[in-house]
Amino acid sequence: MFKIVEKRTLADNIYLLRIEAPRVAQSALPGQFVIVRVDEQGERVPLTIADFDKEQGTVTIVIQAIGVSTRKLCTLGEGDMIADFAGPLGNPSEFVEMSADELSKRRFLFVAGGVGTAPVYPQVKWLHERGAKVDVIIGAKTASMLIYTEQMKRVCDNLYIATDDGSCGFKGMVTAKIKQLIDEEGKQYNECIAIGPMIMMKFVTLTTREYSLRTTVSLNALMVDGTGMCGACRVSVGGKTRFTCVDGPEFDGHEVDFDEAMRRQAMYRSQESNASVKHEHKCNCYGK
Amino acid sequence: MANKIPRVSVREQEPALRATNFEEVCYGYNEQEAQTEASRCLNCKNPRCVAACPVGIDIPAFIKKITEGDYSAASSIIAKDSSLPSICGRVCPQETQCEGSCILGIKGEPVAIGKLERFVGDWSLENESDAELTIQSNGHKVAVIGSGPAGLACASDLAKWGYEVTVFEALHKLGGVLVYGIPEFRLPKEKIVAREIDSLRRLGVKFETDVVVGRTITIDSLLDDEGFDAVFIGSGAGLPRFMGISGENLNGVVSANEFLTRANLMRAYDDEYDTPIFVGKKVVVVGGGNVAMDAVRTAKRLGADAVIVYRRSEAELPARKEEVHHAKEEGIEFKMLTNPTEVIGNDKGWVRGLRCVEMELGEPDESGRRSPIEKPNSDFEVECDVVIMALGTSPNPLLKRTTAGLETNRRGCIVTNEQGATTREGVFAGGDAVTGAATVILAMGAGRTAAKAIDEYVKNKAK
């Protein structure tokens, strides 16, 4: 059992949980994820690590309450226990292998969407601490759904915000912001890293392809075990089938078949909505 | 004459009924049935069954104790060579091992050794497993990676000899394939597997779930920082294979491991559990081993029409005979000499059929089985909405990648000597991780062999 030591509401329906998991915290690196199972009846849900503290032995995850399991998780509070918390899983981001010297010469552009902003934070922090130049675009539907803007500001060179309705920062999609930075402001980057909804990552890669800007994406495929045992997380990358949990979760975005990935992600959608109906019967804490 | 008695048939759940539930198919022998069946054994001077048992259980001796009603003695005889009789009695391929070489089988039916072993194992779980044990610690620590039969057997012996054993398991539940792969209707989880694990707890074995060695911790950190004297790897062969044919990533194509894990480990068939499973109306399972039989019978129980597609003929099916027989009784359709060439999708990206070709058997290949060859122009389509691939598995490369000096062979299996020592000092391995996908009894045996080698290694080092 793993204890929730801190819970905060970051935005509408988006929560931060800090979990006591010393072994996971000790080994975690940017880019990795954990598998969480709320209780005995719960699913095994993959969640990207949003931060870790080796001294305190804690790992932070940020969750949007959308499916049965994420909603269940979000009803828990400080001091409550989570049945399982396994990780860190997947490969760390490629840049953790680079020397500080190499990193100090590189310019990164991060594009973060929705809850995907949370896992971008430890990556930006890591790079910033090692002298890399990092710009970040955070995209959201509207100002009230933005998360992590204050923390991010402290660890990046330039933070740009893009909202669909213009309620904060640039009005428009993150892709338009990328174009503006490169075309109008003459920015140059060695690498782009996009983390967010599949559809956002797809369009970011289409945009960066025009500039031949190398783009890494972090795929949130469906998973069961997260250790390479089942193949539920299959994706096509460069025409080859890969397992997101052991070969990823980060891949070259220009090689990923996003249409297939999105279709596969929806495989259990109708059943999940059945499950949430099933669930609403037992539990009346939703919607609060 | 003892051998004039016919083999005592075992009571089973009615096929039509059991095809709709997950309760155990076979009820096993009661005391009287066991005694009658045991009385059929000729107690051969040179018992061929013992030679054919992968771990050499003294079969005639334990059977004799059954006829005498001394089940405790029977249990002790088995325990010398096997630590999981309730499980092996249920899942061993007896027809190619002990029972396959029983002398009575030449003219008639062999002694039902598997059912008798199960009887003794269950009797022991029922009557002996609460015994209090006090074991003096010898002050040495051994780490076991994986809680399948190999890991459990290794942990059990070492604990009995006074070692402080910790088992690290990647999943949230203990038992390896016994809990995530083999279904409840063949091997009850609470009644059997959980109790075997409880008996290890009573021996003082510690268990840590949710620990993926190679990620959460490493073999190096176990040896260097956590003070373990040796490590045993029993990580199995869990990586599923796919065919590499077109359409394999369509929605509705899953590996047998995924399908079975959702059903068994995550209990997707139970409304109280959150994990979804997609069963569809018609399921095709590709493959002919135990894994294929388990997947197809699970699909049937979840309400689908279920078909096996296998590229050789029935004689070559690698599954246990009993499972094939049970599957047929339950109404599973068998399409033999059939090989898939393409999964066909609808416009939404979901499976709508499987294109296959007919096969015929040619010359025997290196495995001695006649190899299937495609019949020209024999294309046809099988309509279905789910395809389950049960084509075999291989070991996970994670431990090799994260452990310096640990060698594996071409197929990704860990290289060991006969005693189970790997190429890395202080690290031992056994079970599917070494052999590739094999059997419970071989994994159990390998765990015990390695336990002996670990004991020797640690004692020598301490000198």
Ligand SMILES: Cc1cc2nc3c(=O)[nH]c(=O)nc-3n(C[C@H](O)[C@H](O)[C@H](O)COP(=O)(O)OP(=O)(O)OC[C@H]3O[C@@H](n4cnc5c(N)ncnc54)[C@H](O)[C@@H]3O)c2cc1C
């Ligand atoms: C569906 C199915 C049906 C089968 N039916 C039969 C049958 O009827 N009869 C028979 O004899 N055999 C059968 N087998 C084969 C048999 O189950 C295996 O040969 C046997 O379980 C192998 O045991 P093992 O201990 O080597 O590995 P496993 O049982 O595979 O256990 C390995 C364990 O190690 C864990 N692990 C892996 N990597 C790590 C890591 N890095 N860190 C921590 N833990 C890790 C895994 O999660 C797993 O729990 C079947 C297999 C399957 C899949």
Ligand code: FES
């Ligand atoms: S989640 Fe099962 S293999 Fe990736």
